[in-house]
Amino acid sequence: MIVVGAGPAGSTAAFRLATEGARVVVLDRQRFPRDKPCGGGVTVRGARLLPFSIDPVVERVVDRINVTMGHHGPRRDVTAGSPLVYMTQRRRLDHFLIDQAIAAGVDFRDSTRVRAIDIHPGGVRVRTDHGTITAAVLVGADGANGVTRAALGAPEPSYAVALEGNLPRGASGFDDRDYETAALLEFATVPGGYGWIFPKADHTNFGVGGWLSEGPRLRAHLDELCAAHGVTLGDLEHLRGHRLPIRRAGTPIAIPRAVLVGDAAGLVDPFSGDGMYEAFLSSKIAAETITDLLAGEVRDLSGYPERLGAALEPHMAGAWVAKLMIERSPAVMMGILHVPGMTRVVAERMGRVDSDHGPFTRRVARVVGRRARRALGAHAA
Numbered sequence: 001m002i003v004v005g006a007g008p009a010g011s012t013a014a015f016r017l018a019t020e021g022a023r024v025v026v027l028d029r030q031r032f033p034r035d036k037p038c039g040g041g042v043t044v045r046g047a048r049l050l051p052f053s054i055d056p057v058v059e060r061v062v063d064r065i066n067v068t069m070g071h072h073g074p075r076r077d078v079t080a081g082s083p084l085v086y087m088t089q090r091r092r093l094d095h096f097l098i099d100q101a102i103a104a105g106v107d108f109r110d111s112t113r114v115r116a117i118d119i120h121p122g123g124v125r126v127r128t129d130h131g132t133i134t135a136a137v138l139v140g141a142d143g144a145n146g147v148t149r150a151a152l153g154a155p156e157p158s159y160a161v162a163l164e165g166n167l168p169r170g171a172s173g174f175d176d177r178d179y180e181t182a183a184l185l186e187f188a189t190v191p192g193g194y195g196w197i198f199p200k201a202d203h204t205n206f207g208v209g210g211w212l213s214e215g216p217r218l219r220a221h222l223d224e225l226c227a228a229h230g231v232t233l234g235d236l237e238h239l240r241g242h243r244l245p246i247r248r249a250g251t252p253i254a255i256p257r258a259v260l261v262g263d264a265a266g267l268v269d270p271f272s273g274d275g276m277y278e279a280f281l282s283s284k285i286a287a288e289t290i291t292d293l294l295a296g297e298v299r300d301l302s303g304y305p306e307r308l309g310a311a312l313e314p315h316m317a318g319a320w321v322a323k324l325m326i327e328r329s330p331a332v333m334m335g336i337l338h339v340p341g342m343t344r345v346v347a348e349r350m351g352r353v354d355s356d357h358g359p360f361t362r363r364v365a366r367v368v369g370r371r372a373r374r375a376l377g378a379h380a381a
């Protein structure tokens with residue numbers, strides 16, 4: 001079995017498959033440990049999906065999210081009296097995840113770029129810059145800019161964009177003590193997205209994300225976020241941007257012997273921009289489907305999209321509805337957050353793993369999600 005990509009989706013798929021006794025090779029074009037543009041926030045529901053704890057690489061535990069409308073607008077705290085998000089750094093998290101996979105028996109080959117994939121009825125042939133390898137099954141986990149999506153014949157997803165950088169702890173003008181266990185999300189500042197401030201061990205992460213069309217203005221948006229908090233853009237280190245792929249409805253993510261997971265499948269949450277929960281969920285469902293194939297319980301991997309949809313469709317529909325509401329009327333959204341008990345509902349939602357939803361719930365979710373997406377116009381198409 002070949003897994004292309006050793007991000008959160010690929011490493012956890014590989015771990016699960018190796019634990020089930022499969023022979024797994026993971027290929028990644030980068031040399032590890034490597035970084036990846038990301039806020040590094042793993043929601044509690046994301047962490048709950050993992051077969052092991054990520055405690056060794058958690059730098060801060062956020063139990064309060066300060067939500068604001070505009071840089072200086074109305075504010076509301078989302079709390080549940082328990083952890084909401086585990087803050088880590090992708091360099092550390094991804095290294096830790098692939099180490100778990102290696103310990104489970106995975107053959108990890110970093111600095112190995114996949115150049116071409118040839119899919120044939122019996123499996124796959126993968127050409128890398130270090131030779132060609134073959135396998136019965138392929139997991140495409142190579143993120144937003146990978147090669148597996150095209151190999152499976154899936155069209156381009158739509159994209160959002162995000163830019164982030166790190167403010168060293170103790171930098172003048174910013175009181176990081178306010179963010180020991182709290183994060184900030186500023187809505188109604190970037191069209192199609194928001195700005196964030198996330199606490200880490202030795203720095204604070206500032207970032208902005210929004211519609212793809214905001215790409216040329218992301219630096220200006222980040223500059224404004226910084227200025228609103230007493231910092232200048234020049235104070236941030238390691239500024240990095242990246243695309244966030246958002247799957248178009250019904251696009252293929254499986255063929256008989258290959259599946260796409262995580263960003264390669266375009267599974268980023270269109271509201272939050274998070275993708276790690278979806279990476280962990282899709283890798284779990286992909287590994288279960290592949291295990292069934294190896295056990296002879298299914299004939300091919302064509303059941304994977306259906307299984308994934310049962311877990312993810314209502315979650316994604318909710319994300320599109322929330323996005324529509326916040327784009328159209330941030331004031332109404334803020335009003336909703338002021339309904340007694342609502343912030344607790346939101347906080348609990350962040351910890352809940354979506355389970356198998358029945359066909360009716362899924363059908364309703366699909367229609368509602370599609371309408372919300374359509375109402376958002378060309379940006380969301």
Ligand SMILES: Cc1cc2nc3c(=O)[nH]c(=O)nc-3n(C[C@H](O)[C@H](O)[C@H](O)COP(=O)(O)OP(=O)(O)OC[C@H]3O[C@@H](n4cnc5c(N)ncnc54)[C@H](O)[C@@H]3O)c2cc1C
Binds near residue numbers: 030041
């Ligand atoms: C600025 C920003 C902030 C974000 N913040 C958050 C956040 O706080 N929380 C959250 O949950 N999500 C966040 N996301 C989204 C999150 O980063 C992604 O959803 C997540 O990384 C997806 O994981 P993945 O394993 O699918 O892909 P990736 O993490 O992108 O991993 C893909 C891997 O494939 C490898 N690869 C690519 N092409 C090839 C090739 N040809 N051959 C071999 N290897 C290849 C790459 O080197 C990489 O290691 C953010 C995204 C951005 C851009």
